[in-house]
Amino acid sequence: MNTQFSCVGCGKCCTDHHVPLTLSEAKQWAADGGNVIVLAEAFLEDGYGVPALQHTHAQRRSCLVPSGNTNAYVAITFAAFNVGPCRNLDAENLCRIYERRPLVCRIYPMEINPHIPLRPEAKDCPPHAWEQGPDFIVGGKVMDTLLMTLIEASRQADRDEAGAKDAICNLLGIRTAALKGDGFTAYLPDMAAFAIAVEEISNTATLPPLSIESGWTFHVSGPDIADTLRSAGAQVAINDPLNYTFISLKQA
Numbered sequence: 087m088n089t090q091f092s093c094v095g096c097g098k099c100c101t102d103h104h105v106p107l108t109l110s111e112a113k114q115w116a117a118d119g120g121n122v123i124v125l126a127e128a129f130l131e132d133g134y135g136v137p138a139l140q141h142t143h144a145q146r147r148s149c150l151v152p153s154g155n156t157n158a159y160v161a162i163t164f165a166a167f168n169v170g171p172c173r174n175l176d177a178e179n180l181c182r183i184y185e186r187r188p189l190v191c192r193i194y195p196m197e198i199n200p201h202i203p204l205r206p207e208a209k210d211c212p213p214h215a216w217e218q219g220p221d222f223i224v225g226g227k228v229m230d231t232l233l234m235t236l237i238e239a240s241r242q243a244d245r246d247e248a249g250a251k252d253a254i255c256n257l258l259g260i261r262t263a264a265l266k267g268d269g270f271t272a273y274l275p276d277m278a279a280f281a282i283a284v285e286e287i288s289n290t291a292t293l294p295p296l297s298i299e300s301g302w303t304f305h306v307s308g309p310d311i312a313d314t315l316r317s318a319g320a321q322v323a324i325n326d327p328l329n330y331t332f333i334s335l336k337q338a
């Protein structure tokens with residue numbers, strides 16, 4: 087079945103959505119006075135924490151880091167912290183920075199992750215947005231080649247910038263991640279410190295080497311996962327979070 091789509095400009099995707107940013111977009115967001123939320127998830131080098139089918143995609147957008155006596159792949163997302171309407175959304179639901187809006191704003195409602203199929207009912211776009219406009223997806227294929235180029239650019243930035251984001255997090259003391267699929271850790275760094283860290287790493291030709299002290303710790307939802315990670319040699323948090331929030335993906 088074909089999927090039609092035409093944006094109706096309702097502004098819902100610009101409200102209560104933390105918009106993932108590339109490194110240069112995060113730098114600009116900070117320079118404009120916006121806040122950036124840092125989200126971290128990880129899985130073990132042996133693949134524990136990630137479904138086999140998603141392993142290649144997940145690994146390519148992650149950075150190999152030490153955790154205890156083993157290694158893990160950590161994926162870090164810098165996102166515009168949008169609680170309520172985005173700071174760039176005006177009273178007419180128009181974007182004040184439309185010409186330079188982030189890549190992900192140009193891609194919505196498509197998914198970046200190739201393992202997440204587009205489900206109109208899971209998106210903020212109202213039903214009539216899916217009942218008009220050109221064929222958007224035909225036989226599972228996205229028809230808009232420009233859109234596909236933007237999606238690929240976003241995926242490529244995730245891959246290219248994984249190490250730099252890890253180095254920035256190291257400067258900011260961000261070293262605890264959730265296990266992929268179990269949740270996220272979420273940090274709201276001081277934006278002046280964030281801007282300095284991004285500038286420093288952006289100007290570094292070679293990323294600083296990671297020491298064992300700069301390894302990552304897992305924060306998990308329950309003792310079973312904690313035991314499995316510890317058995318594999320990974321470091322697991324035992325204290326309550328000081329500088330982050332754990333967002334569980336487990337059903338209560």
Ligand code: SF4
Pocket residue numbers: 099100101105172173174175176180181182183184187188191
């Ligand atoms: S930057 Fe513009 S397009 Fe992106 S969420 Fe904000 S208002 Fe919407």
Ligand code: SF4
Pocket residue numbers: 092093094095096097098099100194195210211212215
């Ligand atoms: S939620 Fe959908 S229809 Fe509404 S502005 Fe965003 S992309 Fe357009």
